[in-house]
Amino acid sequence: MTVTSYFLPDSVPEALGLLETHGSSLLVMAGGTVAMPLINEGISLPGVVMGLRRAGLDRIERVGAELRIGATVTLTRLLDQDTVPMLRQAAGRTASWSIRNMGTVGGNLFTPPPGGDVAVALLALDARVTLTGPRGDRTVPLSEFWTGFMTSDLRPDELLTSITVPIEPGATTFVKFGRKHANTPAVVTVAVHLAVQGGTVTGARIALGAAGPHPMRAPGAEAAITGSALEPEAVGEAAAAAARECQAFTDGVASEWYRRRMVGVFVLRALTELAQPAGPAIGGGA
Amino acid sequence: MDKVIVTFELAGRDVDVMVSPMTTLQSVLRNQLGHTAVKDGCRQGGCGSCTVLVDGEPMMSCLLPVEDVAGRSVITLEGITPTDGLHPIQQAFLDANGYQCGYCTPGMIVVAKALLDHNPSPSRDEVVDALSGNVCRCTGYLPIIEAIESAVRAAGQQEARA
Amino acid sequence: MNVSGTARLNAPREQVFRAICDPRVLMEIIPGCDAIEQVSPTEYRGVITLRLPGVVGAYRTDVRLVDAVAPERSGMEGRLEGSMGSIAGRADFVLGDAPGSASGTVIDYTGSGVIQGPLARLDSRFAERLAESLISQGLRALNLRLAREAAQSPSPGGLRPTTEVSE
Numbered sequence: 001m002t003v004t005s006y007f008l009p010d011s012v013p014e015a016l017g018l019l020e021t022h023g024s025s026l027l028v029m030a031g032g033t034v035a036m037p038l039i040n041e042g043i044s045l046p047g048v049v050m051g052l053r054r055a056g057l058d059r060i061e062r063v064g065a066e067l068r069i070g071a072t073v074t075l076t077r078l079l080d081q082d083t084v085p086m087l088r089q090a091a092g093r094t095a096s097w098s099i100r101n102m103g104t105v106g107g108n109l110f111t112p113p114p115g116g117d118v119a120v121a122l123l124a125l126d127a128r129v130t131l132t133g134p135r136g137d138r139t140v141p142l143s144e145f146w147t148g149f150m151t152s153d154l155r156p157d158e159l160l161t162s163i164t165v166p167i168e169p170g171a172t173t174f175v176k177f178g179r180k181h182a183n184t185p186a187v188v189t190v191a192v193h194l195a196v197q198g199g200t201v202t203g204a205r206i207a208l209g210a211a212g213p214h215p216m217r218a219p220g221a222e223a224a225i226t227g228s229a230l231e232p233e234a235v236g237e238a239a240a241a242a243a244r245e246c247q248a249f250t251d252g253v254a255s256e257w258y259r260r261r262m263v264g265v266f267v268l269r270a271l272t273e274l275a276q277p278a279g280p281a282i283g284g285g286a
Numbered sequence: 287m288d289k290v291i292v293t294f295e296l297a298g299r300d301v302d303v304m305v306s307p308m309t310t311l312q313s314v315l316r317n318q319l320g321h322t323a324v325k326d327g328c329r330q331g332g333c334g335s336c337t338v339l340v341d342g343e344p345m346m347s348c349l350l351p352v353e354d355v356a357g358r359s360v361i362t363l364e365g366i367t368p369t370d371g372l373h374p375i376q377q378a379f380l381d382a383n384g385y386q387c388g389y390c391t392p393g394m395i396v397v398a399k400a401l402l403d404h405n406p407s408p409s410r411d412e413v414v415d416a417l418s419g420n421v422c423r424c425t426g427y428l429p430i431i432e433a434i435e436s437a438v439r440a441a442g443q444q445e446a447r448a
Numbered sequence: 449m450n451v452s453g454t455a456r457l458n459a460p461r462e463q464v465f466r467a468i469c470d471p472r473v474l475m476e477i478i479p480g481c482d483a484i485e486q487v488s489p490t491e492y493r494g495v496i497t498l499r500l501p502g503v504v505g506a507y508r509t510d511v512r513l514v515d516a517v518a519p520e521r522s523g524m525e526g527r528l529e530g531s532m533g534s535i536a537g538r539a540d541f542v543l544g545d546a547p548g549s550a551s552g553t554v555i556d557y558t559g560s561g562v563i564q565g566p567l568a569r570l571d572s573r574f575a576e577r578l579a580e581s582l583i584s585q586g587l588r589a590l591n592l593r594l595a596r597e598a599a600q601s602p603s604p605g606g607l608r609p610t611t612e613v614s615e
Contacts, residue, residue, distance in 0.1 A: 002531070006290075006307040006353055024497045026481070027504040033331055035502035036310070036349040040329035042566045044503040045531045049308060053354055076343075096419025097397065098337055098344040110501040113574070149581035150500050182418035183332075213581070252571050 002045040003282055006055050012132060015055045015159060020134065022048050024156055030072050030107040032097050057106070057161055067165045071106025075118060078105065086191060089174040090121035096183040106160050109142075112150060114210035114253055117176050117189050123215045124172070124207035127165045132204045133158035146214035170195050172271050176209075177262055179253065186210040187254040188262045199229050206238070206270075210248035210254075213265050220245045221267060230275035239268035249283035294355045296321075297365030305352055312347035315362060323363035323392040327421075335422030337393040338362050344400045344421075353407045363392040366399055375399055375437045376442075384433030387426035393420045398434045406445075407438055449537070449572055450577045452558040455587045459594035461543050461606075464553045465519035467590060468541050471511040477589040479582060482510065496528065500578075505532050519543060519609065533565020557583065 009015040019026055026045035029035040030053070057070040062076055067083050078091035079100070094117045095103060108116030109129070127142045134157055142163075146152050149223035154160060168251075171194045178184035189209030195202045204222040209215045222243035228234035243264035248256045293302045296319065303314050312329075315321040315338070324347055325335035331346040338347045339361040366373050372380065375398050385391040394417065401408055401416040408416070413434050422430060457464050459611040467473045471492040475484045490513040498505050507530035515523030521542045528535045539559035546552030563575060 001306055001308060003308040006351055008353060009436075024499050025504060025506070027502070029502070032349045032351070032354075037349075038502045039308075039570065040310070040348065043532060043569060044505070045566075046504045051351065051354060068589070096334070097400075097416055098346045098419045099331055101343045101345050102331075102339075102349060135428070148584065149577055151581065151585070154605060156499070178368065182415065213577070245361040249573075249577065251573055 001039075002047060003049055005048045007048070007050045009050065009052075010054050010056070012055055012057070012159065012161060015050060015052060016132070016134060016157070018050050019157055019159065022050075025277070026050055026158070028052065029034075031103040033073065033095070033103040034107060034111060043135065052159070062167070065167050067167055069105050069163045069165065071103045071160050071162055073106075074161075075100040075103050075105065075108065076278045078118065083167060084125065086121045086125060086174050086193070087118065087165070090118045090176075092189065093117055093174070093176040093182075095156040099183075103161055109145070109160065109163075110152070113213065113249070114185050114187075115189075117186060117209055117217055120189045120207045120209035120215045121174055121191045122163060122165065123217065124174075124193045124205045125165050126193070126205060127163050129160055130162045130164065131155070131158045132161040137161070139164075143217060149213040152214075161176060168193075170196075170203075171274050173273050175266050175270050177266055185253050188259055188266055190263075190266045192267075192270050192274065194225070194274060201226050201228055201230060206267065208240060208242065208246055208263060208267075211259055212249070216247070218242040218245055225271060230271060232272075235268060236269040238271055242267040290353065292352050292356050292424075294357060295359040297361060298359075301351065302430070306397070308351040308353070310348055311338065311350040311352045311360065312356055314352045315347060315360075321362045321364045325389055325392060327389070332421070333390075334393045334397070335390055337396045337398055337420065339396060342400065342403060344397050347379060350362075361396070363395055366395065373399070374440055375402070378437035379430075379433045382429055382433035382436055383424065384429045390420055390422040390424075394422070394430055398437065401434070402438065402441065406441060412436065449535070449561045449563055449579065450559070451576050452556075453580060453583065454554060454556050455584070456546055457553045457555060457587070457591050457594060458551065459517050459553060459598060460551045460593070461545055461553045462545065463594055463598065464543055464555065465522070467594060468543075469505070469513055469516050469522045471513055471524065471589070473593070474511055474586075477507065477586045477593060479585045479589070480508075498557075503532075505530050514538075515540070533563060533567030535561045535563050535567070537561025553607050555587070559583075 007018050027049045029051050052072050057072040059070045060073045061068055062083055075091045075094055078087045108118040123142050128139050129142055129145055130137050130139050131154055140153055174191045176189040182209045186209055188211055191207045193205040204225045206218045206221045207215055208218055221238040224238040224241050225234055243260050246263045248259035250256045290306050290307055291302055291304050291435050298385050312324055315324045327333035327335035329348045331349045333335055336347045352396050375395050379385055397416055397420055413431055475481050475492050475494045480497045481494050484492055486492055493510045496507045496509050507528040510529050511524055511526040514525050523540045525538050537560055542556045544554045546554050
């Protein structure tokens with residue numbers, strides 16, 4: 001093991017101080033579910049490491065019409081809340097019980113491709129992230145946070161400290177398709193939030209995971225479904241649009257061809273589910 | 287390189303270990319403390335054979351720096367096994383042939399114990415979901431699931447008699 | 449590992465050519481590259497610090513110009529070495545005028561590299577996507593740099609700077 005020092009700061013200021021002292025050679029780790037496999041494999045060989053488990057970032061609380069989730073809140077704790085049902089669904093489809101007890105919501109935003117699945121739900125929920133640095137906090141919409149393949153707006157002297165989710169009424173659904181039924185990376189993940197009034201879709205957020213360098217919205221699909229009553233034609237158009245506009249790629253899990261097709265299939269299934277005669281499943285805003 | 291001393295509770299008793307920074311809990315349990323029921327399968331958090339309970343919650347010890355469990359309670363299969371006889375879950379695995387080579391078995395039993403501590407009468411789906419992080423190459427999983435279900439029934443009967 | 453791509457730069461071909469034949473410029477635009485020093489007029493070395501989720505590492509880097517045909521093409525050989533392994537490879541650039549623009553350049557790049565050591569355990573497609581991402585970041589940085597150069601000084605030979613800042 002190459003590590004000469006492993007720090008477990010007790011507070012965010014202490015953590016930021018360590019970041020300033022050690023700069024870009026400090027490996028920052030939350031739940032360890034991404035970093036430790038790489039360290040164990042000998043692919044990552046850091047000298048100094050900082051763990052964030054004790055830095056006080058593990059509060060989850062409802063404040064007015066928002067759910068504020070500390071960056072090191074574990075995925076298991078998302079299963080214990082029902083303020084935002086789609087987050088429970090997403091967490092339940094991520095990894096396994098032991099990994100959920102260790103992996104964090106904040107860390108899920110940095111999962112290497114094919115990417116984190118809770119992150120896809122957060123994107124569909126229009127979440128914002130708070131980035132804390134020596135000059136204080138700044139907030140970035142999640143839709144603007146990822147800037148490319150394994151890159152984000154997080155500056156070298158900042159930590160991601162919390163994720164804020166608006167609690168709004170709407171019809172939501174989440175589906176993750178993987179090669180196995182559980183504990184598997186995504187071939188494709190689809191998260192949908194629809195605002196519905198009088199049976200008509202007035203607003204749509206469709207987020208795709210494992211269909212691009214990071215979780216992405218599907219604006220063409222969103223436009224196709226907005227203003228509709230979720231009729232089969234509109235749903236089909238939205239699914240086809242999503243398949244066309246996504247940035248599917250090939251990796252060890254699936255080929256670009258297959259991913260692109262599965263984007264179409266699962267956007268279709270997700271929107272069809274929301275169009276059921278019993279009415280869309282309403283979640284949030286409770 | 288400076289070593290560090292970490293104190294945590296193992297099977298109900300405090301232990302102190304001296305380690306290089308970021309030595310994993312898996313390595314400490316197996317190599318320093320003799321808890322070799324904690325297996326070393328993948329070091330990726332993918333196979334579950336290293337599963338231990340930290341404050342009652344299952345975690346992959348291969349992904350946990352031992353410093354992270356300072357002051358917390360850790361339980362391995364050695365900690366679940368009573369001084370005489372077998373824990374009811376162990377007995378259920380024995381009776382149901384819920385193992386062949388035995389490599390995944392400690393992890394399976396540790397998760398089963400955590401499951402039943404959280405939820406004394408899980409459905410089959412809940413059992414399957416709880417085990418989704420533990421891989422078995424031998425049994426095809428059904429004997430393991432049935433072992434756990436029979437442990438659930440046995441505990442229920444015990445409750446009824448109590 | 450093989451990578452290739454095309455980018456458009458908002459600067460005239462001669463200016464781009466000068467930049468891509470200068471190993472120092474290339475090192476300066478690589479994200480995270482520091483401690484750049486000259487070994488010879490056509491060779492530079494530096495240190496690239498990679499900072500990705502879960503991975504931190506410093507790589508000694510050498511870049512050497514091996515081929516140049518003004519103002520069309522150039523070739524570089526390079527090597528990265530760190531405790532996680534090494535990459536040895538070559539990159540070739542071909543320049544063309546951007547259609548429909550007086551002062552734009554299209555750059556086609558191809559690169560190939562051999563990865564050794566623990567890094568080689570990464571899926572090669574993942575490594576390629578990562579390399580392509582670093583190259584895109586580098587080309588964006590080059591675009592900005594060329595725009596700054598043009599804005600700061602008039603070109604020799606009476607050429608009027610027409611570069612636009614596109615970022």
